[in-house]
Amino acid sequence: MCVHDQLADFLTRIRNASQAGHRHVDVRWSVLHQNIAQVMKDHHFVEHYLVKHEGGIGTLRIYLRYTDERHPLIRGIRKISNPGRRVYVGTSKIPQVFNGLGIPILSTSQGVIDGQEARKRNVGGELLCYVW
Numbered sequence: 001m002c003v004h005d006q007l008a009d010f011l012t013r014i015r016n017a018s019q020a021g022h023r024h025v026d027v028r029w030s031v032l033h034q035n036i037a038q039v040m041k042d043h044h045f046v047e048h049y050l051v052k053h054e055g056g057i058g059t060l061r062i063y064l065r066y067t068d069e070r071h072p073l074i075r076g077i078r079k080i081s082n083p084g085r086r087v088y089v090g091t092s093k094i095p096q097v098f099n100g101l102g103i104p105i106l107s108t109s110q111g112v113i114d115g116q117e118a119r120k121r122n123v124g125g126e127l128l129c130y131v132w
Contacts (some may be wrong), residue, residue: 102132
């Protein structure tokens with residue numbers, strides 16, 4: 001299957017699996033996807049992730065987190081940058097998501113990091129998505 005926007009597919013698979021109550025979701029592996037999963041793990045939106053390479057194709061398995069009542073911790077994911085319209089922000093323009101309850105994820109010159117870390121390092125970059 002040919003997917004033109006890999007990031008949109010990645011985020012949609014996580015959103016759908018979370019809303020459906022699945023324990024884990026498998027997505028196509030890439031360095032960007034793994035870095036975004038690491039940021040989400042650091043902020044406790046996902047439990048952990050595994051990288052599997054079989055037959056030259058990489059798969060990233062992301063284990064989702066839920067509350068004790070089986071409500072997903074990922075309430076929503078919104079993609080900001082698109083292939084046709086990239087959104088770049090400076091340090092002073094990094095948004096807060098739901099007054100700090102969510103995180104913006106940025107691709108910077110220092111790697112894929114969350115908004116708080118970008119402010120701390122005083123770097124801006126491409127605003128990839130919001131997770132709350």
